[in-house]
Amino acid sequence: MIIDILNGENCVWESLKSESEPIVMYGMGNGAEAILRVCDEYKIKVSDIFASDEFVRGHSFMGYKVMKFSEIIEKYSNPVIIIGFATQKEDVLERIYSISKNYTVYAPELPLFGDGIYDNSFFEDNKDYIEQTYSLMSDESSRKTFENLMLFKFTGKIEYLKKINVPRNEVFQNIIRLNSNEKYVDLGAYDGDTINEFISITGGQYDSITAFEPDRKNFKKLISNVSNYSNLTAYEYASWNKTENLSFSGKAGRMSSLYSSGYEVEARALDDVIGKATYIKIDVEGAEYETLIGAKRILSQCSPSLAVSLYHRAKDFFMLPLLVHKLAPELKIYIRHHPYIPSWETNLYATK
Numbered sequence: 001m002i003i004d005i006l007n008g009e010n011c012v013w014e015s016l017k018s019e020s021e022p023i024v025m026y027g028m029g030n031g032a033e034a035i036l037r038v039c040d041e042y043k044i045k046v047s048d049i050f051a052s053d054e055f056v057r058g059h060s061f062m063g064y065k066v067m068k069f070s071e072i073i074e075k076y077s078n079p080v081i082i083i084g085f086a087t088q089k090e091d092v093l094e095r096i097y098s099i100s101k102n103y104t105v106y107a108p109e110l111p112l113f114g115d116g117i118y119d120n121s122f123f124e125d126n127k128d129y130i131e132q133t134y135s136l137m138s139d140e141s142s143r144k145t146f147e148n149l150m151l152f153k154f155t156g157k158i159e160y161l162k163k164i165n166v167p168r169n170e171v172f173q174n175i176i177r178l179n180s181n182e183k184y185v186d187l188g189a190y191d192g193d194t195i196n197e198f199i200s201i202t203g204g205q206y207d208s209i210t211a212f213e214p215d216r217k218n219f220k221k222l223i224s225n226v227s228n229y230s231n232l233t234a235y236e237y238a239s240w241n242k243t244e245n246l247s248f249s250g251k252a253g254r255m256s257s258l259y260s261s262g263y264e265v266e267a268r269a270l271d272d273v274i275g276k277a278t279y280i281k282i283d284v285e286g287a288e289y290e291t292l293i294g295a296k297r298i299l300s301q302c303s304p305s306l307a308v309s310l311y312h313r314a315k316d317f318f319m320l321p322l323l324v325h326k327l328a329p330e331l332k333i334y335i336r337h338h339p340y341i342p343s344w345e346t347n348l349y350a351t352k
Contacts (some may be wrong), residue, residue, distance in 0.1 A: 002134040003127045005147055011119045012108045012156030013042045021104070022047040022076045024071075025084045026096075028061045030086030034110050036062060038117065039082075046082070048072060052095070069099075080165040083107040083158070096341060097162065109342040113286035116314025123137035126318065133318040136325055138332040141166075145335045145346075149317060152343055165339045172201050175334050175349045176279065176305045180205035182197040183276055185304075187239040187291055189213040192225035198279075199229065207231065210274055212284075214238035214248055214265045233270040239284045240267035241294040269294030277304045286312040292323050299328040305351040310335065311344045324350055 016023060016039070021098055025032055025046050025349040032049070039046055050056075050072045059066055073081055075125055083096060084344050099105060109118060116122060123130065123262050123278045130150070145164045154159035154318055172178060178201050189211035198209070209232040213219045219236045238246060249262040270280075270291070282291050298304065306324060310317045320335050331350040340344040 001127060001131050001177045002147065002150070003123055003130055005151060006123060006154050007158065009151065009155050011154060011341045012106050013038065013044070013111070013117070013119060015155070016044045016080070016106060016108075019080045019104075021078050021080050021108040023080045024072055024076070025027070025049045025064075025082045026099075027051065027083060027085030028066065029085055031086055031110075033062060035082060035084050035108050038108070038110065040211070047079075048075070049084075052092075057304075058271070063105050078103065080104045082104070083341060085216075086340065086342060086344055088338075088345060090339070093339060093341060096158065100158060102331055105158060107152075107158050107161075107342050108156045109153055111314040112312045112344075114313045122314070123150070123154065126315065129315075129318045129322060136321055136333040138334055142333070146317075147339065149343055149346060153317075158341055161337065161341060161343060164337045166336050168197075168298075168338050171336055171347075171349055172335075175336075176307070176308045176351050178202050178279060178305075181278070182206045183207045183274075183278045183304075185270065185274065185277045185280040186211045187270065188280060189222050189234070189284065190218055190283075191221035194281055194283075195229070195232075197225050207278075209233070210277075211235065212237045212239050212268075212270075214267075217264075235268070235273065236266070237273070238265045238267040239282070239287060239291040239294065240269060240292040243272055244270050271295055273330065274298070276302050278302065279305045279307075281307045283307075283309040288312065288316060288320055289323060292320070292327060296327050298314060299324075303328050303330055303352055308348040311342075312346050317346065323349055324348065 012138040017332055023046050028051060048067055049061055050067040050069050051070045056066055056068045093160060118301060129323055134146055137146055148160040148164045184198050184206060189195060213222050214237060222234055244267055245264050246267045247262050250264040282288050284291050308320055329343040336347060
């Protein structure tokens with residue numbers, strides 16, 4: 001079974017618990033707070049917190065005085081470093097890789113939404129789903145990506161992610177080949193960045209564009225940024241499995257999401273809004289499963305190419321491919337990871 005590749009590896013939390021050298025956290029913010037909470041549960045002592053030198057201003061975080069990296073290595077001869085933030089910035093990634101050449105580095109991953117810790121119990125409890133998903137992979141690159149993704153989630157070792165980094169343009173060169181007749185649907189359109197990517201790839205030749213973006217501030221930016229494009233319809237909707245009003249946490253950024261508190265937004269199933277699609281991008285901050293259910297007619301009748309985020313919830317990397325296969329079994333399933341620590345920007349791509 002594919003899960004057997006974890007044999008001989010240790011869960012990141014158990015590895016940290018058994019470390020004899022001082023453990024320090026690199027980074028601040030929500031991610032660091034969440035990791036510190038799990039460390040407390042496992043009785044893992046974090047001795048200090050540091051940030052990139054340019055961000056250190058003598059301030060504190062979670063009761064720790066924030067130090068510079070130079071101060072950390074002066075204080076500790078061989079610290080174990082936890083990455084406590086997410087990044088796709090090339091210079092920051094290179095800094096992390098450079099640090100990892102001289103020190104032990106872990107990047108524990110926690111789901112952005114919902115519960116779940118990638119420990120032994122998680123993989124044992126879900127081994128049948130994981131095996132089924134692995135069998136759906138349509139090429140060797142997808143299988144290698146899936147294997148290394150599992151290893152990273154379990155161990156927190158960044159070398160497993162680095163092995164599978166591929167640029168986004170690789171997808172549009174080798175998997176999804178867009179043409180001038182696309183009916184593109186962008187669910188979670190943010191400020192129009194992925195619409196601009198689509199326009200760039202197609203050279204501005206397409207049939208239509210439909211966009212959903214529920215965040216009020218993002219929607220205003222979206223409208224401003226795509227106003228010159230023809231045959232484009234934008235809705236201030238959340239993507240969901242049916243029509244209803246839901247509470248929404250608007251943060252005017254990529255992390256805006258359906259949440260237990262916030263202002264009310266109209267949520268719609270894609271099947272109730274449009275008739276056809278040839279390419280659908282789904283990046284809806286944890287509502288991917290419901291969104292796919294809400295597009296089951298279009299998936300069944302049109303078999304559109306898909307780009308779906310696989311990293312918001314703990315089980316997304318196996319439950320979403322299984323759902324796509326159930327709703328549109330003729331689509332070939334691929335997985336790719338684009339440069340990011342932790343494994344955000346790991347996406348499912350599907351096409352006929």
